Amino acid sequence: MRSKTRDFRNLDKLTDYLQARLPELYEEYERALADGSSDSDYVQGSIDTTQHYLLKCGVEDFMTQEQYLDIVAMEWRPAN
Numbered sequence: 001m002r003s004k005t006r007d008f009r010n011l012d013k014l015t016d017y018l019q020a021r022l023p024e025l026y027e028e029y030e031r032a033l034a035d036g037s038s039d040s041d042y043v044q045g046s047i048d049t050t051q052h053y054l055l056k057c058g059v060e061d062f063m064t065q066e067q068y069l070d071i072v073a074m075e076w077r078p079a080n
Contacts, residue, residue, distance in 0.1 A: 015059050018050050025050060026068040 008014040025047045032040035047065065054062050 011057055015054060015057050018054050018057075019059070019062050022047070022050055022063055023068055026063075026065050029065070030069075 008017065025043060029040060029043040029047060031037075032043055051062065054060075
């Protein structure tokens with residue numbers, strides 16, 4: 001475990017990682033719900049923990065699960 005902390009030599013690197021990880025967790029949660037998997041509770045806990053750590057690091061402007069779902073639900077069209 002100690003070697004993993006070396007990846008985050010400053011707070012910005014850690015918060016960047018956590019913010020990048022959130023959409024992955026949101027996707028995992030949606031898959032778990034769709035599959036009826038009991039993993040959904042675990043993943044929701046991971047989402048809550050990640051958001052809590054971001055808030056503790058002073059990051060208040062991160063993508064919420066609702067924002068993620070809005071983006072995923074968008075209809076993409078080719079540019080004219």
